[in-house]
Amino acid sequence: MSKPTKPKSINLPAIAGLGLKPEHYHEAMACDTDRIWFEVHPENYMVDGGPRLAWLGGFSEKFALSFHGIGLSLGGLDRPDRQHLSRLKSLVDRFNPVQVSEHLAWSRLGDVYFADLLPPPATKSSLDRLVDHIDETQEFLNRKLLIENPSLYLPIPGFAELPQLYVEAARRSGAELLFDLNNIAVCAANVLLPTDRWLDVVPAEMVKEIHLAGATARKISGETVMIDSHDAPVSDQVWQLLEQFIAANGARPVLIERDGNIPGFSELMAEHERAASILSGAVAANG
Template sequence: MTPTAGLGLKSQHYDDAVACDAAGLWFEVHPENYMSAGGPRLAALEAVRARHPLSLHGVGLSLAADANPDRQHLAALKALVDRFEPFVVSEHLAWSTHRGAHQPDLLPFPRSRAALVRIADNIGRTQDALARRVLIENPSLYLPLKGHDLDEVDFLKALVAATGCGLLVDVNNVFVSARNLGYSAEAYVDALPAEAIGEIHLAGHGLDEGGSGLLIDTHGAPVAEPVWALYRRLVRRVGPRPTLIERDDDIPAFQVLMAERDRAASELAALEAVGV
């Protein structure tokens, strides 16, 4: 089966996922939730993987940290990759660990040339350990940082050139960051290197309840119409890519998520029909 549009897999939807036979459907999980020797969660993932393609989307490697990726974490990730043979492995362009402390978030960093060298080295170590290419996801940003030498797209391009990694383009992150920091989301997606894009994410966002006016990447709402429009702009230029609907909070019934997933599948099918 060729993966087209997929869903983030949630434990309450295991049975629905196994039973669903939608063409091109695939599922994505955070590998950190499955790094165990056994148990019902791994057994459920085995059952889903027997029916559908799978993607592993990491949240714990902390590639932008000022230290190498944790060897034990990499070994556990490699074991999952070998066991489930995902068609994509991805991670975030962010950090979450420092001097042994773990932060419960994916944190930003100044895009300096020194950071570029450090992160490229960490991506290289990860790809060597896994013996495969990894996709790197663009972050969602809320406030400007000092110390940038490169804009985000140029930084991503430089990582691709230095490591051979690919890109996971989170369109909602682009929209949220552009609105919060005051740049053009359209110019951002127009500048991305098409050949490097291996996956696309779509998710919902919300307005900061504290009254700051910031958009927050909540993953707790349906995909907003401006994000769908930005997605169409991207895929019409680069062509169809496996596309995921992410929902991590206020999770609705499986069929509600499938309706959003089917919308993405329809967008991709329309592109295929016209030969894009």
């Protein structure tokens, strides 16, 4: 049997992908390489050795792989942590993912890591810092980053301008965009930032990946807040946003994310198939 070769493109194929979970290793490994790609959080592989890295090695040889970071704190006050960057770079160099993405968010202040994606203020000074941090990261990794738009639970300063800040940060740093459609639905529900505002402002040609996930409603002091929990199926609203974006702009790599209440592989594949069908519909419509 010949060894599968890695895709040579610098972006993922415009097909549907899946967040890779250890419990689905065998089923995922048996997938057809032409119909799926996989995404991992590199932070879960920041170990010195052992089965976890061996496992990822097997996947990276067979499938197009994307690294989706959650720990760089690009939107933070502090510069990206050098130790974290070094660990990330060694993984990037070893497994050569097709894409590397991170969040427009912060998760570290001083020596505390908050294990969450916190929104920075949408201000000019914040934008300048963000651009510096993306620049520094891209230079360190020698890679172009994709930047993901954040979810909002709180009306951060300047939140109405967040879509513009998101695009401007990518433009100034030469990064590309990972457009999370669940996050724009969460922003709309929590701070009344309309999804159309994002769709109007975000240039389609800069979007190199789309994320879909489920959110969960949580009562806080009697008020419902939508949490970007990734522990539920993709909502109808988010599927509609995907159809809208793809119909207007053509096919993109689309990822189904699930980080909690992990269902069986077949359930995730059903969502994957739905995304694939929307993408192939767009390809057929555009010839």
